[in-house]
Amino acid sequence: MHHASELVADAAERRWAVIVMAIIALLLGLMIFTSLHWATMPPSRVETIDVRTLHLKGEFVESNLGTMVDKDGRVVARLVGQQYSFTPQCIVVPVGVPVTFRGTSSDAIHGFMIGRTNANTMLIPGFISTFTTTFPTAGEQLMPCHEYCGTGHEAMWAKVRVIPAEEFFAKAKAAERLSCVPG
Numbered sequence: 001m002h003h004a005s006e007l008v009a010d011a012a013e014r015r016w017a018v019i020v021m022a023i024i025a026l027l028l029g030l031m032i033f034t035s036l037h038w039a040t041m042p043p044s045r046v047e048t049i050d051v052r053t054l055h056l057k058g059e060f061v062e063s064n065l066g067t068m069v070d071k072d073g074r075v076v077a078r079l080v081g082q083q084y085s086f087t088p089q090c091i092v093v094p095v096g097v098p099v100t101f102r103g104t105s106s107d108a109i110h111g112f113m114i115g116r117t118n119a120n121t122m123l124i125p126g127f128i129s130t131f132t133t134t135f136p137t138a139g140e141q142l143m144p145c146h147e148y149c150g151t152g153h154e155a156m157w158a159k160v161r162v163i164p165a166e167e168f169f170a171k172a173k174a175a176e177r178l179s180c181v182p183g
Helices: 002-040 165-174
Strands: 066-069 075-082 085-087 090-094 098-105 110-113 120-123 127-134 139-144 157-163
Touching (some): 066 165, 075 110, 090 165, 098 120
Parallel strands (some): 075 098
Antiparallel strands (some): 066 075, 110 120, 110 139, 139 157
């Protein structure tokens, strides 16, 4: 009887050793596949920018910040994070139209998420963050900074005003960039 229980225990230990080795081999295989795949196809493109001239020339001068319709018809919202605010403080976007956000930071790591959406990114000095999202419903949503950036961090937020697409494109024809300020 004692010999039979030893054989059962040996068989169970061997079975579990094979299962554990198979799991380890699978994890190693996934690590190798992922590293080779990312080496040939990086997860995102990396754009850099000089923070010393950020406000003086190029894409992120103040006259380019906010939402506008590019020459190719894409809706693009550009913003800059700096201690302790976003510029612009309010971004206007259309309902149901893809909006490409392009942002950077002038001083520290910032980040933002837009309430009730999956929009969430980090703004790192020297790099441009880009993502595209669509807002399914009209309304106003908060956009707080979610990366601690100093003693004024808790007051760093902006808002996104989502308006009907027809209203957005009518306003876009009349102005270079859109603002939440009436007029």
